[in-house]
Amino acid sequence: MTQDLFDPFAPVPETPAKSGNTPEFSVSDLSNALKNTVEDAFSFVRVRGEISGFKRASSGHMYLALKDDKAVLDGVCWRGQAGKLGLVPEDGMEVIVTGRLTTFPGRSKYQIVIETMEVAGEGALLKLLEERKKKLAGEGLFDADRKKPIPFLPDVIGIVTSPTGAVIRDIMHRLRDRFPRRVLLWPVLVQGNGAAEQVAEAVRGFNDLLPYGHIPRPDVLIVARGGGSLEDLWAFNEEVVARAVAESDIPVISAVGHETDTTLIDFVSDLRAPTPTGAAEKAVPVRGDLIGQIEENGLRLSQAVRRLGVEKKTALESLARGLGDPKRMLEERNQMLDNWADRLPRSAVNVVSQARARLNETSARLVSPREQLSEKRGRLENAAVRLDGAMKSALQMQQARLDRASAGLRPSDAKRDVDRAGKQIMDLGARMGAAVKNTLTREAEGLARYDRLLESYSYRNVLKRGFAVVRDGAGNLVEKSADIVTGQGYDLEMGDGVTRVTAGDATTEPASTPTAPTSGGARDGDDMPVDAVASSKPETVSKPKAVKKKDPQPKDDDRQGSLL
Amino acid sequence: MSEATASPAIPEDIAKLSFEEALGQLETLVRQLEQGQVGLDDAIASYERGAALKRHCADKLRTAEERIEKITLNADGRPAATPTEIE
Known part of the structure; x- marks a missing residue:
C-alpha cells in the first residue's frame, strides 16, 4: 500500500504537509486511490466462504455476505450474472465464488462483485441435497398419490434432453425397436449455468401446449441425461426443476445418470427409469x-x-331327430283311418239289428189298456176301503181327545177366576173414586184460593175501605170532578149499597156529611194507598163539591189493579 | 391387417377407446365367448363388436411412424416444431 502511494499515477497532494513531510489527501482522493489500488490488485479472485444474509432485491441483484470463522466479506451479484449462476444461493451454503473486489467510497466499504458461484465440495452438495429433499418431502411433493399413471400407448412423446449426445440417440433407437412414435424434442443444456432453468422451462412449455394444437401436447414426458459426476447432474437436483416436474399435468418419466445416481427429480417424477433406454421401454409397449x-x-x-x-x-x-318323420306319421294315421272306414258299414248294420231286437223286446213288454184299467180299478177300490177305515179311526181319535178334554173342565176353577177378576175390578173402582175425589178436592181448594185472590182484587173491597163509585143518572161512570154538575143527581155506590145524591155546595149541602164518616170509617182499614186516601180526604172536605168520586170504572179489573 | 380397408366403420364408442381399453374389452369378450357364457344371438353381436375392437386396436398399431421434431422458441417466445434427424 505504501508503495502505491508513491505510484506515479497517484494524485499529487496540492498543499504541502503541515506536520512533517507527510503529504495531505482529501478524503475523496484517498478513497479513489484506494479504489483503484484494490480493483487493480484483486480484479479476479476466488473466495471460499459460507453464505449469510442472502437477499434478492426486486431489481434482480443479489446481496449476500461470505464469512468464515474470523471475517466477513460483503458480496453482490448483479442481475445479469445472477441468472447464470446455475445454483440458487442459500444461507449457510458453503460456496466458492469468483469475482473482483471493489470499494464503495461513499460508505468506506468494500465488497466482492460475484461472477460465478459453485457449491464447495461434494459433502456440502450432498448435505444440501438432503436438506432439499427433506423440505420438498415435507411439502408432500414426493407423495405416492401424486403419481400419475404412465399411458399404455402414447401417441406423442415429449423428451427434454440435450439434442446432441448418446442419450437422445439411445432413446430413439429403443423407441424404434419397440414402437415408433411421434417424438418432440425440447433441447436443453443438461449441465452448467442455466441448465436447471432450461429443463424447468421445457417441462412447463410442454404442459402449455394444447392437446391437439399445431404442436400436439405429448402424452408422456421423458426428462433424461447421461451419467456424470454429482456436480454434472446437479441441475436435476435444483428445486426449480423438481417443482416444474411435480406441477406437470403430463406424466413424467425421469432418467438421469446411471442406475446408481439418484437426483431430486427422481423423487417427484411419476416414474423413475434407471437409464434413458429404460425410459423408452417404460414409455411404449x-x-x-x-x-x-x-x-x-x-x-x-x-x-x-x-x-x-x-x-x-x-x-x-339332435332335437330335430326327436321330432320324428312327418311323412311316416301321416302314413300311420292314414292306415288307421282306412281301418276304421272299413269297419264303419259293418257297425252300421249292427246298430240297426240291435235296435230292432230292442224294439221287439220292448213291444213284447207292452200291456193292453183293459188290463191297465182293471188294475187301476182294483187299486182304487182298495184305496176306498182304506180311506173309510182311516176316516173312522180319525173320528174315534178326535172323540177320545174331546172326552179327555171335557173330563178336565171344572166349574169351580172358572168361578174362582171370575171372583178374583170381580174383586180386582172393585178394587180398581175404589182406587179410581178416591183418586178422582182427591183431584176434585185439590182443584176445589185451588179454585177457592183463586176466588179469594180475585175477591181481594175486586173494587168492592176498595169500596169497603170508604171509597165510592159515582155514576150519573144514565148509569155512566163519572171519572172527573169537573164532570160533576151542580144540582144534578148521581148514584153513589158505596161498600154497603147505592145512594142517590144531588151535587151541590159543600157548605149548604149536608148530604155530603154522611159520606165523610163513611170515608173516615174506612180509613182505619187503609194501609197502602196512603197518598190516594190523603189526597181524597182534603178534597172531600175543602171542595165545594160534596161528593168525591173515587173509582171510575168498577167493572174494569185492570184499572182497579193499577189503582191499588 | 389389410382387410381393414374393406371393413365397415368402427362404431363411435369403440373409436373413442384407448388402445389399452379396447384390448382389454376384446380379451374379455373372447373369454366370454370361449366359455360359452353368451347366447347365440348375443354371440353374433359380440363377434361383431369383437371384430370392431380388433380393427380399432390394429389401426392404432398400424400408425407406427417414427417422426422426430425439435422444439425451438420463436422471437416472441412461442415454441415451434421443426423436423430433425437423430443419429
Missing part, C-alpha cells in the same frame, strides 16, 4: 407383441363363434 396379441384374440374370437355355431347346430339336429 412392444408393437410386435401387441400385433400378435390382437391377431390371436381375433382368431380366438372367430373360433369361439364358429364353435358356438357348431354346438348349436348339433343341438338342433
Whole structure:
C-alpha cells in the first residue's frame, strides 16, 4: 500500500504537509486511490466462504455476505450474472465464488462483485441435497398419490434432453425397436449455468401446449441425461426443476445418470427409469407383441363363434331327430283311418239289428189298456176301503181327545177366576173414586184460593175501605170532578149499597156529611194507598163539591189493579 | 391387417377407446365367448363388436411412424416444431 502511494499515477497532494513531510489527501482522493489500488490488485479472485444474509432485491441483484470463522466479506451479484449462476444461493451454503473486489467510497466499504458461484465440495452438495429433499418431502411433493399413471400407448412423446449426445440417440433407437412414435424434442443444456432453468422451462412449455394444437401436447414426458459426476447432474437436483416436474399435468418419466445416481427429480417424477433406454421401454409397449396379441384374440374370437355355431347346430339336429318323420306319421294315421272306414258299414248294420231286437223286446213288454184299467180299478177300490177305515179311526181319535178334554173342565176353577177378576175390578173402582175425589178436592181448594185472590182484587173491597163509585143518572161512570154538575143527581155506590145524591155546595149541602164518616170509617182499614186516601180526604172536605168520586170504572179489573 | 380397408366403420364408442381399453374389452369378450357364457344371438353381436375392437386396436398399431421434431422458441417466445434427424 505504501508503495502505491508513491505510484506515479497517484494524485499529487496540492498543499504541502503541515506536520512533517507527510503529504495531505482529501478524503475523496484517498478513497479513489484506494479504489483503484484494490480493483487493480484483486480484479479476479476466488473466495471460499459460507453464505449469510442472502437477499434478492426486486431489481434482480443479489446481496449476500461470505464469512468464515474470523471475517466477513460483503458480496453482490448483479442481475445479469445472477441468472447464470446455475445454483440458487442459500444461507449457510458453503460456496466458492469468483469475482473482483471493489470499494464503495461513499460508505468506506468494500465488497466482492460475484461472477460465478459453485457449491464447495461434494459433502456440502450432498448435505444440501438432503436438506432439499427433506423440505420438498415435507411439502408432500414426493407423495405416492401424486403419481400419475404412465399411458399404455402414447401417441406423442415429449423428451427434454440435450439434442446432441448418446442419450437422445439411445432413446430413439429403443423407441424404434419397440414402437415408433411421434417424438418432440425440447433441447436443453443438461449441465452448467442455466441448465436447471432450461429443463424447468421445457417441462412447463410442454404442459402449455394444447392437446391437439399445431404442436400436439405429448402424452408422456421423458426428462433424461447421461451419467456424470454429482456436480454434472446437479441441475436435476435444483428445486426449480423438481417443482416444474411435480406441477406437470403430463406424466413424467425421469432418467438421469446411471442406475446408481439418484437426483431430486427422481423423487417427484411419476416414474423413475434407471437409464434413458429404460425410459423408452417404460414409455411404449412392444408393437410386435401387441400385433400378435390382437391377431390371436381375433382368431380366438372367430373360433369361439364358429364353435358356438357348431354346438348349436348339433343341438338342433339332435332335437330335430326327436321330432320324428312327418311323412311316416301321416302314413300311420292314414292306415288307421282306412281301418276304421272299413269297419264303419259293418257297425252300421249292427246298430240297426240291435235296435230292432230292442224294439221287439220292448213291444213284447207292452200291456193292453183293459188290463191297465182293471188294475187301476182294483187299486182304487182298495184305496176306498182304506180311506173309510182311516176316516173312522180319525173320528174315534178326535172323540177320545174331546172326552179327555171335557173330563178336565171344572166349574169351580172358572168361578174362582171370575171372583178374583170381580174383586180386582172393585178394587180398581175404589182406587179410581178416591183418586178422582182427591183431584176434585185439590182443584176445589185451588179454585177457592183463586176466588179469594180475585175477591181481594175486586173494587168492592176498595169500596169497603170508604171509597165510592159515582155514576150519573144514565148509569155512566163519572171519572172527573169537573164532570160533576151542580144540582144534578148521581148514584153513589158505596161498600154497603147505592145512594142517590144531588151535587151541590159543600157548605149548604149536608148530604155530603154522611159520606165523610163513611170515608173516615174506612180509613182505619187503609194501609197502602196512603197518598190516594190523603189526597181524597182534603178534597172531600175543602171542595165545594160534596161528593168525591173515587173509582171510575168498577167493572174494569185492570184499572182497579193499577189503582191499588 | 389389410382387410381393414374393406371393413365397415368402427362404431363411435369403440373409436373413442384407448388402445389399452379396447384390448382389454376384446380379451374379455373372447373369454366370454370361449366359455360359452353368451347366447347365440348375443354371440353374433359380440363377434361383431369383437371384430370392431380388433380393427380399432390394429389401426392404432398400424400408425407406427417414427417422426422426430425439435422444439425451438420463436422471437416472441412461442415454441415451434421443426423436423430433425437423430443419429
